[in-house]
Amino acid sequence: MKTTGAGDLDQRIRIEAKTRVEDEGGGSAEAWTPVATVWAKVWPVSGRERAEARQVQAATLMRFKLRYRDGLDAGMRIVWQGKAHNIRFIADAGRREAFLTIDAEAGVAL
Helix, strand or coil, X not given: CCCCCHHHXXXXXXXXXXXXXXXXXXXXXXXXXXXXXXEEEEEEEEEEEEEECCEEEXXXXXXEEEECCCCCCCCCEEEECXXXXXXXXXXXXXXCCCEEEEEEEECCCC
């Protein structure tokens, strides 16, 4: 199997974290705040459909490979091609690895 090189990272993705934002009424709401925009290799892992509340919802699990970076966790999401993907798993082999592999799912709630 061919290893991933920097030239394989041909898709732009945005990594976002959930933050609390104060509103005008003195309260707060949750919002997604950009953490980084990076190059990644992206490919599908699996897809499924489920019926919920008389609607069919499609869920797609995607795999994202990007240059290693600290500070990512499963509470974040990845936006790719305008669609939000909730991070489900980060295969973190440590700082010695050049790349990080993340599985994230679109079409489902966090």
